[in-house]
Amino acid sequence: MPTARIVYASMTxxxxxxxxxxxxxxxxYGYTVDTTEVSQAMAEDFQDADxxxxxxxxxxxxxxGVLPDEAMDFYDDLKATDLTGKVFGCCGSGDHFxxxxxxxxxxxxxxFSETGATKGAENVKIDLAPEADDIKALEKFSADLVAKAQSLDA
Structure with a gap:
């Protein structure tokens, strides 16, 4: 069964x-998904996910704009992790203010581009909390990730 790992940082x-x-x-899409808050995650955990x-x-x-403090160590470790053959996607929130x-x-x-992983979807940026249009964008983001992963497996 294919796997996915999501690491998030969330203040609000x-x-x-x-x-x-x-x-x-x-x-x-049939993926087993592991979702972890960034302070509890290790970058090398991505090596076990598709x-x-x-x-x-x-x-x-x-x-x-700067990275969240709690994500700094993870970010630094990520850049040094070999994720060749993996598919990645990045999303998150901001404030247009x-x-x-x-x-x-x-x-x-x-x-991620330093890890050898393949970008599977365009970045999704959401203003504050996700609304209906944002949910559609995240659905497309997810579908694109799956399509890219399947194309690499073919």
Missing amino acids: GNDEEIAGIVAEELEK ICVTATYTYSDGDE YDDFATSVDDFAKA
Whole structure:
């Protein structure tokens, strides 16, 4: 049975909800999904999954968007992890009030690109909590991840 691992960082609950939506979608495609909060996760855990997903918020320090403090060690470890043959996707929340909207999503995508993993879907950035259009975007994100994983297996 194919597997997926989702690691999320969530201060307000928005990214935990985003991770839950992606998990439900991947389960519809027959994936066994393990969802873990980032402070409880290890980057090498992604080596045991076919699809690897991060869902994270962007913290603003006033001038620029930065990774959440609790995700820093995971982020650094991720860049040094070999994920060749895995498919990844990045999603998360931000707030359009800030100039650097959801930049942590892009930061994680860059980190994954250093692992040898294959990008399976376009990044999804959600303003605050997911609404109907965002859920559709997450459904497409999940479908794209599955399609890319299946194409690599073919």
